[in-house]
Amino acid sequence: MPAGKHMTDEIDQQPAIFADLLAAQHEIAEVAGVIARRKPRFALLAARGSSDHAALYAKYLIEVLLELPVGLVSPSTTTLYGARPDLTDVLLISVSQSGGSPDLLRVTESGRERGALTAAITNNTSSPLAEAAELSLGIRAGQEQAVAATKTYSATLLTLYLLVDAIRGGDGTRARALPELATAALSERGAVDEAVQRYRFADRMVTTGRGYSLATAQEAALKLAETSYLSARAYSGADLLHGPVAAVDEETAVLALNSNGRGGESIREVLDVVHARGADICAIGSGAAHSAAAHRIPLPDCAEEVSPVLEVLPVQQLALGLALARGFDPDSPRGLNKVTKTT
Structure with a gap:
């Protein structure tokens, strides 16, 4: 297989x-x-x-x-x-x-x-x-x-x-429109494929979002770490500016969740600061076109409160593509299983 x-x-x-x-x-x-x-x-x-x-x-x-x-x-x-x-x-x-x-x-x-x-x-x-x-x-x-x-x-x-x-x-x-919007999002592979080629040699990545999109930023860091073995760390946009931004430079790839709405508007201010530090920013979401970013993966517009359901789809495709490009099998990440049994 x-x-x-x-x-x-x-x-x-x-x-x-x-x-x-x-x-x-x-x-x-x-x-x-x-x-x-x-x-x-x-x-x-x-x-x-x-x-x-x-x-x-x-x-x-x-x-x-x-x-x-x-x-x-x-x-x-x-x-x-x-x-x-x-x-x-x-x-x-x-x-x-x-x-x-x-x-x-x-x-x-x-x-x-x-x-x-x-x-x-x-x-x-x-x-x-x-x-x-x-x-x-x-x-x-x-x-x-x-x-x-x-x-x-x-x-x-x-x-x-x-x-x-x-x-x-x-x-x-x-x-109600999510099935159709998800089909459209998954079928537009060009920007994801370009991102795979852009970040396939990255050693570390920061993921960030605000509001509802913070959950997607957290999930993105986990997916990149467990499938591609990237050193990935998630921060809320607000937290990123309070210390961690000092470690962001030209060698840092930043995956930013930026959908239309209050959270997306807020994260754009953060990205302006991160962009000024020379980071390579990939913006994902319906508001990506308005971001200070080197690469963008646009998504169909939807209500902000359901945007994480769409945002995670290109994140998953990116994690899959990066794993394969780096020579790994994301179906069988080493040392992992599907049930968390910590007690």
């Missing part, structure tokens, strides 16, 4: 998965209705790896669209230190593509015992995690063969968006 065959196929499956999720919105609405009726006063998100980046996206969604305070759980406070805070009237969402992470299972079980309304978002609806939570939703991505998460990550993003939107009484209107 050719190197990267599984990852290639799974990247290409994403538009159809988005359409399937949108068609199953009634199931998501039922879960959202339970949450809305319970009126949580606070939300907590528990996740590991790529799912943790999806949880960061959900954090922005819940804080902006529902105006609820949100925290990201540190599983070790439960698994190592045995902390048992009162979680009455708290919504605890556990995000795990496999549903097989022991520490997330313990966090979910413990949270439910302490009064939380627990919900599991997973690709395995018969997993221990899904069974442990009071509510569960499947991301409907099908089995993923490649070790690097692609379709399960984007499907998790869309599931989380549809859930939060339904909690606020929405019907997913702003996400």
Whole structure:
């Protein structure tokens, strides 16, 4: 089998998965209705790896669209230190593509015992995690063969968006065009192929974004590290200017997520500073044309709150292309597996 065959196929499956999720919105609405009726006063998100980046996206969604305070759980406070805070009237969402992470299972079980309304978002609806939570939703991505998460990550993003939107009484209107937009984004390979040739010999890369796009910046760094063994580090645009920018120079490649909206407008100011330091900037997103960048990968315009679902697609293609160009097989990254079992 050719190197990267599984990852290639799974990247290409994403538009159809988005359409399937949108068609199953009634199931998501039922879960959202339970949450809305319970009126949580606070939300907590528990996740590991790529799912943790999806949880960061959900954090922005819940804080902006529902105006609820949100925290990201540190599983070790439960698994190592045995902390048992009162979680009455708290919504605890556990995000795990496999549903097989022991520490997330313990966090979910413990949270439910302490009064939380627990919900599991997973690709395995018969997993221990899904069974442990009071509510569960499947991301409907099908089995993923490649070790690097692609379709399960984007499907998790869309599931989380549809859930939060339904909690606020929405019907997913702003996400309805995603299958068509994703097809268009994946078919425009020219700019991605050029980026592969441009960065195939890079030793280190910084990824950055603001607002909703910060989740994509985090995921981009992980994908580049695990498939191409690049030294990749993600920063929010604001954090990048407070110290790390001192390490940015002509030898630094910067991958910047820049979609239209408030986050994109803010990141452009950051890129002006980074550009002045001589960094080689690759801007990805619907607002890339307005960035100070040496290379741009444009995307179709969409509502800012769903832009991470599209932004990650060329990121995945870039990670795949760089891995192959550097002589690696992204389907089998050395030393990695699909289930995080840290306890």
